[in-house]
Amino acid sequence: AQKITQTQPGMFVQEKEAVTLDCTYDTSDPSYGLFWYKQPSSGEMIFLIYQGSYDQQNATEGRYSLNFQKARKSANLVISASQLGDSAMYFCAMREASYTGNQFYFGTGTSLTVIP
Amino acid sequence: DAGVIQSPRHEVTEMGQEVTLRCKPISGHNSLFWYRQTMMRGLELLIYFNNNVPIDDSGMPEDRFSAKMPNASFSTLKIQPSEPRDSAVYFCASRDPGGTEAFFGQGTRLTVV
Numbered sequence: 001a002q003k004i005t006q007t008q009p010g011m012f013v014q015e016k017e018a019v020t021l022d023c024t025y026d027t028s029d030p031s032y033g034l035f036w037y038k039q040p041s042s043g044e045m046i047f048l049i050y051q052g053s054y055d056q057q058n059a060t061e062g063r064y065s066l067n068f069q070k071a072r073k074s075a076n077l078v079i080s081a082s083q084l085g086d087s088a089m090y091f092c093a094m095r096e097a098s099y100t101g102n103q104f105y106f107g108t109g110t111s112l113t114v115i116p
Numbered sequence: 117d118a119g120v121i122q123s124p125r126h127e128v129t130e131m132g133q134e135v136t137l138r139c140k141p142i143s144g145h146n147s148l149f150w151y152r153q154t155m156m157r158g159l160e161l162l163i164y165f166n167n168n169v170p171i172d173d174s175g176m177p178e179d180r181f182s183a184k185m186p187n188a189s190f191s192t193l194k195i196q197p198s199e200p201r202d203s204a205v206y207f208c209a210s211r212d213p214g215g216t217e218a219f220f221g222q223g224t225r226l227t228v229v
Contacts, residue, residue: 035216037220044222095216106161109159
């Protein structure tokens with residue numbers, strides 16, 4: 001089974017509007033972390049936001065927030081007030097604190113295009 | 117800190133040649149990851165080291181691929197012999213023991229012709 005599922009290959013959003021990028025995950029480990037990374041066209045991977053499985057509140061980092069619904073195993077990224085510079089690939093990732101280590105598993109990504 | 121440093125940034129080689137990709141993790145980080153990114157398969161974890169020891173190499177595609185981490189500040193990913201289907205962007209990432217996220221290098225774009 002896929003550890004991380006991103007069902008939106010591509011998304012469009014109008015500049016200054018909010019957008020939600022979906023992510024669901026699969027784990028039986030009680031301790032895990034969820035991450036979002038941004039990959040602009042230049043290719044680097046930029047860390048955006050982190051949510052721990054035991055965190056009570058949803059994580060926020062500036063215009064980024066993570067809508068964490070543990071029972072549904074979802075960790076959607078919300079970008080508020082979209083900017084042209086937000087156009088990029090966005091990857092959801094999970095790290096399990098399992099006996100085999102701390103691997104990061106990535107989804108297939110969502111390509112976000114911000115329209116002026 | 118300069119971040120995770122990968123070299124070379126771009127590599128073009130002929131099929132059958134040996135290719136060596138290099139990575140210098142962030143100082144103090146004890147976990148190191150090698151990923152391969154392609155359009156078809158996305159980001160695949162190839163191998164993961166903890167304290168210089170390979171913990172999980174189940175993602176290494178075949179025996180042509182090998183990775184080493186002789187010390188805490190250096191790792192290599194070697195492909196011998198290389199094939200056109202190995203063409204991809206290879207990322208190295210590291211994480212510190214008390215941290216959360218992994219920090220990625222700029223990647224090496226490998227083209228095998």
